[in-house]
Amino acid sequence: MTEPAAKAVEVVELGKNYGSVTALKSVSFSIESGMYYALLGPSGGGKTTLLRLIGGFLRPSAGRIFLHGHDVSLLPPNRRPTSMVFQNYALFPHMTVERNVAYGLKLLRVPAGDIRDRVDRMLAMVGLEGYNRRMPHELSGGQQQRVQLARSLVLERDILLLDEPLASLDARLRKDMCLELKRLQEKVGITFIHVTHNQEEALTVADRIAIIADGELVEEGSARDVYETPNKRFTAEFIGDNNVLEGTVSDLSANSATLDIGFAKIDVPAPGVTIRTGERAAFSIRSELLRIAGRNEDISDSWQVVPARYVEDVYLGLTVSHLVQLPDGTEVVARVMSDSGENGRFEPGDDVAVGWPANRARLHLA
Amino acid sequence: MTPTTDRGRDLPAPPDRWRRLLGEDGIQKWVFYIPVVFFILFFAAPMALTVVWSVFERTQFWMEPGFTLFAYENFFTSARAENYVLSMLHAAAAVVISFVIGFPIAVFIRRRVTRAAQHRVILLFILPFMISELVRVFAMRPVLGRNGVVNSVLMELGILSEPITVILYSPLGVIIGDVMSFLPFMIFAGFLALEAVQNYIFEVCDDLGTGRVRLFADIVLPLAAPGIFAGSVFIFVNSMGVALVPTLLGGPGAVNAGLIANQAIVALDFPLAMAISTIMIFTLVLLLYIGHRLFDLTKILEPIS
Numbered sequence: 001m002t003e004p005a006a007k008a009v010e011v012v013e014l015g016k017n018y019g020s021v022t023a024l025k026s027v028s029f030s031i032e033s034g035m036y037y038a039l040l041g042p043s044g045g046g047k048t049t050l051l052r053l054i055g056g057f058l059r060p061s062a063g064r065i066f067l068h069g070h071d072v073s074l075l076p077p078n079r080r081p082t083s084m085v086f087q088n089y090a091l092f093p094h095m096t097v098e099r100n101v102a103y104g105l106k107l108l109r110v111p112a113g114d115i116r117d118r119v120d121r122m123l124a125m126v127g128l129e130g131y132n133r134r135m136p137h138e139l140s141g142g143q144q145q146r147v148q149l150a151r152s153l154v155l156e157r158d159i160l161l162l163d164e165p166l167a168s169l170d171a172r173l174r175k176d177m178c179l180e181l182k183r184l185q186e187k188v189g190i191t192f193i194h195v196t197h198n199q200e201e202a203l204t205v206a207d208r209i210a211i212i213a214d215g216e217l218v219e220e221g222s223a224r225d226v227y228e229t230p231n232k233r234f235t236a237e238f239i240g241d242n243n244v245l246e247g248t249v250s251d252l253s254a255n256s257a258t259l260d261i262g263f264a265k266i267d268v269p270a271p272g273v274t275i276r277t278g279e280r281a282a283f284s285i286r287s288e289l290l291r292i293a294g295r296n297e298d299i300s301d302s303w304q305v306v307p308a309r310y311v312e313d314v315y316l317g318l319t320v321s322h323l324v325q326l327p328d329g330t331e332v333v334a335r336v337m338s339d340s341g342e343n344g345r346f347e348p349g350d351d352v353a354v355g356w357p358a359n360r361a362r363l364h365l366a
Numbered sequence: 367m368t369p370t371t372d373r374g375r376d377l378p379a380p381p382d383r384w385r386r387l388l389g390e391d392g393i394q395k396w397v398f399y400i401p402v403v404f405f406i407l408f409f410a411a412p413m414a415l416t417v418v419w420s421v422f423e424r425t426q427f428w429m430e431p432g433f434t435l436f437a438y439e440n441f442f443t444s445a446r447a448e449n450y451v452l453s454m455l456h457a458a459a460a461v462v463i464s465f466v467i468g469f470p471i472a473v474f475i476r477r478r479v480t481r482a483a484q485h486r487v488i489l490l491f492i493l494p495f496m497i498s499e500l501v502r503v504f505a506m507r508p509v510l511g512r513n514g515v516v517n518s519v520l521m522e523l524g525i526l527s528e529p530i531t532v533i534l535y536s537p538l539g540v541i542i543g544d545v546m547s548f549l550p551f552m553i554f555a556g557f558l559a560l561e562a563v564q565n566y567i568f569e570v571c572d573d574l575g576t577g578r579v580r581l582f583a584d585i586v587l588p589l590a591a592p593g594i595f596a597g598s599v600f601i602f603v604n605s606m607g608v609a610l611v612p613t614l615l616g617g618p619g620a621v622n623a624g625l626i627a628n629q630a631i632v633a634l635d636f637p638l639a640m641a642i643s644t645i646m647i648f649t650l651v652l653l654l655y656i657g658h659r660l661f662d663l664t665k666i667l668e669p670i671s
Binding site (some may be wrong): 056077078079084090103107 | 564
């Protein structure tokens with residue numbers, strides 16, 4: 001951190017091709033130092049490629065990578081201020097836990113006494129005190145990933161890269177490890193970049209999230225922004241449980257657009273958006289904001305209400321999903337807490353109304 | 367299978383003992399024992415007989431039951447014991463040379479050849495086995511001989527003024543022949559051991575900055591050690607036991623254990639041949655035991671995950 005002004009990571013028009021296959025198109029973004037950053041997206045979307053480019057395991061086909069202000073685009077992994085934690089328990093199978101963690105320091109010719117201290121301190125930090133003499137095959141999956149974390153962190157590099165580090169763990173353990181990773185990052189204070197296809201994992205650990213799909217950076221923002229106010233339709237469809245409806249812009253005012261969705265005209269907030277009447281557009285609304293009511297019930301004026309037919313409910317434990325069908329055949333979902341007392345009011349086939357707070361809908365340009 | 371059902375009572379019940387022997391359960395039980403029977407008949411029994419016959423009394427054309435250690439005394443008090451030890455040293459030299467040539471080939475195939483092509487490249491090394499070993503070894507004569515390919519090329523290039531004769535009809539000729547014959551075993555075994563080393567291991571080394579030498583000494587060699595040992599045992603056993611190579615390429619005094627036993631059979635001294643074979647068996651069992659203690663040979667058979 002010689003130049004405090006420089007970002008931890010700055011990627012400029014970075015691209016990667018494998019022959020005629022493009023894994024990463026031109027991607028530009030930056031990460032502030034000390035941030036827990038998640039690269040989230042569907043499998044094969046290019047997020048791992050991006051991480052491996054930052055780590056130096058792949059050579060970029062185009063663009064540049066700056067780490068703390070230095071151009072590292074062509075440097076090998078060990079000459080970058082990064083260290084990688086791999087998905088599959090990538091430990092040296094013939095070395096004890098201690099030797100696994102110490103190996104990187106030994107290569108750096110750190111004195112033996114220092115190595116011992118630093119290894120012990122790091123094992124304590126990841127909760128593996130006293131496991132020094134164990135062999136990797138004697139450890140559980142979660143413990144092996146902790147050893148990997150220790151092996152990377154002990155090098156004291158400024159950026160830790162995590163490539164689907166929790167993907168091979170079972171759901172329960174993954175949840176615990178998420179919180180531990182977050183606490184660990186807060187303790188060591190270095191930049192973490194975490195690749196995952198699991199949105200819950202990304203939302204748990206990350207300060208900021210970048211959505212990567214089809215080799216492109218779709219959207220980037222704080223975890224809360226990405227979840228609550230996604231700009232892109234893809235984000236809305238990928239994160240959380242959103243209902244997306246399409247229509248034609250029929251009217252425009254200063255801060256909102258009116259979308260004609262066939263059977264209704266919907267007002268959607270559109271502050272500072274450039275769009276013309278007659279264009280196609282979509283809007284999304286989170287399923288937990290939708291409410292279902294009887295046809296004759298009074299609903300607040302600030303809500304958008306459309307007629308619908310009740311289809312069914314699906315019990316999901318914490319929540320119940322209610323499916324309703326709009327007049328044009330589209331199905332939308334309203335999620336309600338299981339013990340809220342709002343469940344079981346309607347039978348399949350009932351005529352109902354479905355509504356949402358008008359100011360919570362989000363406009364997505366085509 | 368309860369006999370209380372009506373249908374069960376109508377049908378004549380099959381004889382009980384037949385059902386037990388040949389019924390579904392019975393056959394499955396016997397199938398399980400077939401490998402055991404095979405092992406005893408064709409592996410354990412001949413080895414035991416070899417040991418037993420080695421202490422039989424020699425007769426003019428065969429042997430008769432008895433107990434004498436004359437064959438062993440004969441072995442240890444003649445030049446045979448010395449030749450046996452030399453044969454072990456030559457076999458060890460063949461192993462070392464095969465490792466130096468073969469293991470880098472295995473590493474190259476694992477690290478530099480496209481994943482999909484690796485097994486095909488390995489298959490190429492099986493091709494020499496399609497040629498009769500007799501022909502393969504015999505073909506070394508016109509290569510290594512006084513007027514052979516090696517000598518004429520080196521003299522033509524002016525590197526040699528006189529032909530080297532130490533590479534044929536000599537212990538060195540036998541070692542060269544052994545390496546030529548058995549080198550692929552080192553490549554196979556080394557490759558299989560390296561195949562079990564996951565790619566990410568190499569990526570971790572890139573990340574930590576492991577140099578080439580450290581990568582080889584700290585990571586590749588220890589992880590491939592069981593495979594290298596397996597290949598080494600294969601080459602050692604064959605170099606000691608295959609009489610063909612010293613017969614065709616060795617001169618006077620360049621023999622291996624297999625050829626010593628052969629010569630005893632030609633001389634109709636069967637107990638001596640059996641005694642030499644017994645000593646070979648125990649030598650190899652000892653080697654395997656040492657190797658197992660060092661490398662845990664069960665690892666070789668661990669599935670590649």
